[in-house]
Amino acid sequence: MLLGSGNVATQLGLALLKAGHKVDQVYSRHYESARALALKLRSVPVGSLDDLSMEADFYILATRDDAAEKVIRKLAVRRKKEGGKNKLIVHTSGTLPLSLIKPASTSYGVLYPLQTLSKNKMIDFTQVPVCIEGNTKATEKQLKLLAGSVSKNVYVVPSDKRKVLHLAAVFACNFSNHMYSVAEKILKKNKLPFKILLPLIQETAERAKAGSPLQMQTGPAIRGDQSVMKEHLRMLHNDKMLAEIYRLMSRDIGEKPDILRNKS
Amino acid sequence: MLLGSGNVATQLGLALLKAGHKVDQVYSRHYESARALALKLRSVPVGSLDDLSMEADFYILATRDDAAEKVIRKLAVRRKKEGGKNKLIVHTSGTLPLSLIKPASTSYGVLYPLQTLSKNKMIDFTQVPVCIEGNTKATEKQLKLLAGSVSKNVYVVPSDKRKVLHLAAVFACNFSNHMYSVAEKILKKNKLPFKILLPLIQETAERAKAGSPLQMQTGPAIRGDQSVMKEHLRMLHNDKMLAEIYRLMSRDIGEKPDILRNKS
Numbered sequence: 094m095l096l097g098s099g100n101v102a103t104q105l106g107l108a109l110l111k112a113g114h115k116v117d118q119v120y121s122r123h124y125e126s127a128r129a130l131a132l133k134l135r136s137v138p139v140g141s142l143d144d145l146s147m148e149a150d151f152y153i154l155a156t157r158d159d160a161a162e163k164v165i166r167k168l169a170v171r172r173k174k175e176g177g178k179n180k181l182i183v184h185t186s187g188t189l190p191l192s193l194i195k196p197a198s199t200s201y202g203v204l205y206p207l208q209t210l211s212k213n214k215m216i217d218f219t220q221v222p223v224c225i226e227g228n229t230k231a232t233e234k235q236l237k238l239l240a241g242s243v244s245k246n247v248y249v250v251p252s253d254k255r256k257v258l259h260l261a262a263v264f265a266c267n268f269s270n271h272m273y274s275v276a277e278k279i280l281k282k283n284k285l286p287f288k289i290l291l292p293l294i295q296e297t298a299e300r301a302k303a304g305s306p307l308q309m310q311t312g313p314a315i316r317g318d319q320s321v322m323k324e325h326l327r328m329l330h331n332d333k334m335l336a337e338i339y340r341l342m343s344r345d346i347g348e349k350p351d352i353l354r355n356k357s
Numbered sequence: 358m359l360l361g362s363g364n365v366a367t368q369l370g371l372a373l374l375k376a377g378h379k380v381d382q383v384y385s386r387h388y389e390s391a392r393a394l395a396l397k398l399r400s401v402p403v404g405s406l407d408d409l410s411m412e413a414d415f416y417i418l419a420t421r422d423d424a425a426e427k428v429i430r431k432l433a434v435r436r437k438k439e440g441g442k443n444k445l446i447v448h449t450s451g452t453l454p455l456s457l458i459k460p461a462s463t464s465y466g467v468l469y470p471l472q473t474l475s476k477n478k479m480i481d482f483t484q485v486p487v488c489i490e491g492n493t494k495a496t497e498k499q500l501k502l503l504a505g506s507v508s509k510n511v512y513v514v515p516s517d518k519r520k521v522l523h524l525a526a527v528f529a530c531n532f533s534n535h536m537y538s539v540a541e542k543i544l545k546k547n548k549l550p551f552k553i554l555l556p557l558i559q560e561t562a563e564r565a566k567a568g569s570p571l572q573m574q575t576g577p578a579i580r581g582d583q584s585v586m587k588e589h590l591r592m593l594h595n596d597k598m599l600a601e602i603y604r605l606m607s608r609d610i611g612e613k614p615d616i617l618r619n620k621s
Contacts, residue, residue: 100575158577158584188585208557209575214564222553248553257547258554260589265540265554266561267576268606269533274570275609276529283521289486289512290522290529291566293472297530298562300478302555306538311364311473312531313422320422321452325524334609341605342532345539345598 094145095119095134096164097155098126101185104210105155106134108218108243117149122160142167151181151239153204154194158186162193169196181235187259190252191226202227202236205255206244209266218243224250224258275335314343358409359383359398360428361419362390365449368474369419370398372482372507381413386424406431415445415503417468418458422450426457433460445499451523454516455490466491466500469519470508473530482507488514488522539599578607 095106098121106116116136121127124140131138139145142164152168154161161184168182182194183202194201203226210216223244227233233249240247250258273294277287300309313321322343329336359370362385370380380400385391388404395402403409406428416432418425425448436442446462451469458465467490474480487508491497497513504511514522537558541551564573577585586607593600 099580157580157582159582186585188588207553209561209564209573211564211573211575214567214573216560220556222556246556254547254549256588256592257543257549259585260592261540261543261549261554262557263576263589263603264536264543266557267574267578267610268602269536269558270561270564270570270574271578271606271610272528272533272536273565274574276525277570279521279525279528283518285518285521285525287569289471290525292484292486292510293526293530294533294562294565296480297473297534298558300473300475300534301537301558303478305551306534306541309473309475309478310531310534310538311475312527314531314535316363316421318421318423321450321523324452324520325527328520328524334605334612338532338605338609339527341598341602342535345602346531346535348598 094149094152095130095136095155096145096152097121097157097185098123098130099155099157100210100212101206102153102155103130103133103212104216104218105153105185105204105206105243106130106136107215108221109153110134111218112242114242118144118146120145121156142171145171147171147175147180149180151183154182154184158189161186161189165194165197168198172197181232183236187262188256191228192252195228200228200232200235202232203252203255204236204240205250205259207258207262209270219245222246222248224248224255226251226255275338279335310346312346314346317347358413358416359394359400359419360409360416361385361421361449362387362394363419363421364474364476365470366417366419367394367397367476368480368482369417369449369468369470369507370394370400371479372485374398375482376506378506382409384409385420406435409435411435411439411444413444415447418446418448422453425450425453429458429461432462436461445496447500451526452520455492456516459492464492464496464499466496467516467519468500468504469514469523471522471526473534483509486510486512488512488519490515490519539602543599574610576610578610581611 095102095116116134118139119127119131119136120139127138179199181200182198183204185204187205191203205224206221208221221244223240225236225240227236280287359366359380380398382401382403383391383395384403391402442463445464446458447466447468449468455467469488470485472485485508487504489500489504491500544551
């Protein structure tokens with residue numbers, strides 16, 4: 094069972110299908126979204142938790158965190174009424190604690206894919222690092238099998254560490270992608286093609302493999318090149334938000350140990 | 358002649374050497390830096406502009422912007438005294454205008470490599486996009502030859518567009534690399550290996566090739582997932598600077614058109 098129809102639900106669902114699992118139902122409170130994903134997964138869409146079968150082997154909760162608690166509460170109520178608290182329920186959130194699911198089952202865990210996933214951008218899921226956590230050793234073993242069927246990189250990670258990983262991932266992925274977006278916006282405004290930055294973006298990511306990004310830092314802020322920074326802020330004077338981001342980032346980069354500065 | 362001994366000077370110098378050029382002298386006001394680079398380039402270090410020969414075919418100014426103007430002024434004075442204003446002088450800055458060099462020569466231009474370069478990280482310079490600009494058509498032609506000898510991707514870009522490219526590059530490269538650094542810092546503090554984020558970083562950069570980064574944005578801010586963002590800010594409460602970066606970035610990401618939001 095897949096609860097959710099967003100980016101994670103879509104890519105995880107496709108990976109499960111590919112690994113030979115059967116997804117009986119896809120739930121989303123937006124029925125149309127459930128339907129669209131169910132079509133891809135040869136599954137059945139449901140728009141209400143009341144229509145969810147309680148007979149599946151495992152339930153994967155891939156809604157946004159905001160909605161997860163509500164879904165769990167609903168599942169807990171149905172379990173109580175209908176019995177059978179022993180079905181495996183996992184969530185896929187980087188931030189929510191394992192314990193959240195406790196009311197709904199005696200067997201629960203987390204299956205968190207540490208990767209940026211989009212509905213329409215296909216990915217080789219076997220290469221995605223998957224962090225798992227189970228409420229018991231038996232559940233952990235079960236989850237290792239489940240996660241291992243879709244990915245080659247399975248890590249057992251407790252809730253507190255997973256939360257840290259997620260926070261770090263927001264910086265390394267979501268915020269760095271936003272920096273690409275800002276660059277795109279600046280270029281577009283000046284009728285320049287974003288494409289010209291691609292070698293730079295690739296090399297920057299490539300260098301992260303080679304060593305500490307802190308030591309790989311280049312640019313005006315780490316050089317302390319005041320005249321460049323002043324000119325850039327002048328160019329951004331019409332966009333307060335970008336100017337503020339520029340200032341804050343440069344300040345944070347500049348506060349690095351002197352030894353990392355490149356003098357000329 | 359190479360003036361400067363930093364990241365750009367080093368990688369450009371190595372590329373020139375590889376392409377069969379001879380670098381007669383390497384100037385840096387830090388003699389030891391000049392010496393270190395001269396050794397790599399089988400060249401002669403000079404620590405004072407008074408010792409610079411005025412007889413070379415071209416002079417490449419790869420100091421930081423802060424220092425460039427002073428160097429140009431000095432060159433202009435020597436030219437005036439010693440005659441011969443027709444030697445090609447170029448700077449390598451993304452931000453400085455072409456006109457800066459005017460006092461020092463009748464033949465001047467810009468050769469700006471749009472790539473992140475470090476002294477000790479080797480790079481295939483033939484793949485680096487190089488933006489050139491010359492004060493006359495003849496100089497532009499000369500520069501095309503020079504730049505074309507080290508790179509396959511040479512673009513003629515006027516000063517105002519080059520400045521925009523540089524600003525965009527600071528966001529796409531320097532700031533995204535800083536986001537990797539922040540992630541590294543967060544992981545280190547929690548004894549987690551940075552390596553686990555590498556697939557995520559690679560995929561994020563890879564996705565920039567596939568389309569607009571704006572449309573590729575994922576994460577709590579674009580989802581509008583308040584509970585995750587709240588928890589992340591709680592985790593960052595001991596680091597004001599990072600909390601401020603988190604807040605500002607999330608706010609800017611969240612201000613995207615509603616159509617880009619992923620609902621579940």
